[in-house]
Structures are given as structure tokens and as C-alpha cells.
Amino acid sequence: MTTANDEHFKQALLAKISEDIHRVGHSVMGIFPDGQEPGFFYTVGRHQQNLPELLLIMTMKGPQGMDILNALTRAQPFTHGQLVDLGGKLPVLILDTDNPIVQKKYTRMVSSFYNSHDYRVQQVLVPDPSGHFPPDCAKPYDAQPILGEKPWTQPPLSI
DSSP, X not given: OOOHHHHHHHHHHHHHHHHHHHHHSOEEEEEOOOSSSOOEEEEESGGGGTOOEEEEESOOSTTHHHHHHHHXXXXXXXXXXXXXXXXXXXXXXXXXXXXXXXXXXXXXXXXXXXXXXXXXXXXXXXOOTTSOOTTSSOTTGGGOOOOSOOSSOOOOOOO
């Protein structure tokens, strides 16, 4: 059941998103971990530029997740499987995703802002310090679900 306070909060959040989009072209939403699942970050506003929204599912300290997405909005567009150097030690990986869980669970304010589910999303994967991506990486990086088709294949086993 939605209360008047919930509706007021939602309208204030939508107004803030609109202000961010007008000011810098996008807004970044951050959802903190709940103890059972990692936190996540996603953009709202790239759809207006005919670009996919970006989704990063990983618990990060401070504004790191928002910083990654803000940096990625300045280097666009991306192709499926593209490695993007953000100036750090290792690049991030971009995956196209049309997994229905993305809009149902992760990018709900995009749907609310546009009053539509007709938008694209690309997932951002962060490698572990050794440069490995999920599922073959160290904790906590292995908690990142892969919501798109992997653009790589596993190397053949040596016998």
C-alpha cells in the first residue's frame, strides 16, 4: 500500500532526477546493500539521448559506483563486450542486457521517470584486482550477476 508520504518522496525524487538530467544530462541512483544482496547503481536520462541506461551491481564504498557511471556517461556509446578504460588500473566491461529482471528489480526509477519499460540497459562489470571478471574472480567481485550474454568463452581445459 502506497502512503501519501511514499508518493511525496517519489515525486520529489522524480523532480531531482529531472533537475539532474537538465543540468548534466543524466542522474545516478544508488541503492545500498541490504545484507543479503549487493548494492547497485544505475543511470536515468541516457534514454533521452537514445543511449542505453547503465547498471552496475556491486557494493562499493563511498561514491565509487556513482563515479564509475558518471565517468562512463562522458565516454559513449558502447558496444556489447567493450572494455572501457576509465584511467584506473583495469578497464570495466560493458554488456548489453535485455534480462527482464533488470527493469523489474534494478532500474525501477527509469521506468517511473519515463512511465515506460521501452528503454535499453547495459550492465557494467568491474574486474577483481587481478583483472578477472565474474564468475571467475575474487570476492566480492564474484557477487556481480551477469545479466547479459557473456562476450567471452572459457579457455579449453588442458588435459
